Amino acid sequence: MYICLCHGVTDTQIENAVDNGLETMKQLKDELKVASQCGKCCQCTKKVLNRKLMQIAEAQPSVA
Ligand code: FES
Numbered sequence: 767m768y769i770c771l772c773h774g775v776t777d778t779q780i781e782n783a784v785d786n787g788l789e790t791m792k793q794l795k796d797e798l799k800v801a802s803q804c805g806k807c808c809q810c811t812k813k814v815l816n817r818k819l820m821q822i823a824e825a826q827p828s829v830a
Contacts, residue, residue, distance in 0.1 A: 769810050772803035777814045784818040791815065 767777050775798050783797055794800050794811060801808040 769814060770798075770800040770807040772807070773799045775800045775807075780811060780814045781818045784815060784822070789815075789819065 769775055769777050769780060779798060780794060780800065783794060788794055788797060791801065791808070791812060794815065795802050800811050
């Protein structure tokens with residue numbers, strides 16, 4: 767699904783970027799240009815970013 771129409775960025779591209787180590791909106795902006803033009807995709811990008819970071823955190827073995 768397209769998240770950023772200005773730059774044609776999909777949720778899959780954002781998730782792949784997070785898989786490859788990106789963790790912040792600034793990093794996503796620098797790498798994919800997402801949220802760098804009209805800004806309408808900012809909230810949606812944050813949701814995809816946070817969801818993906820949570821998935822990665824939950825997949826980590828707990829240190830107990
Ligand atoms: S839709 Fe992403 S910057 Fe416009």
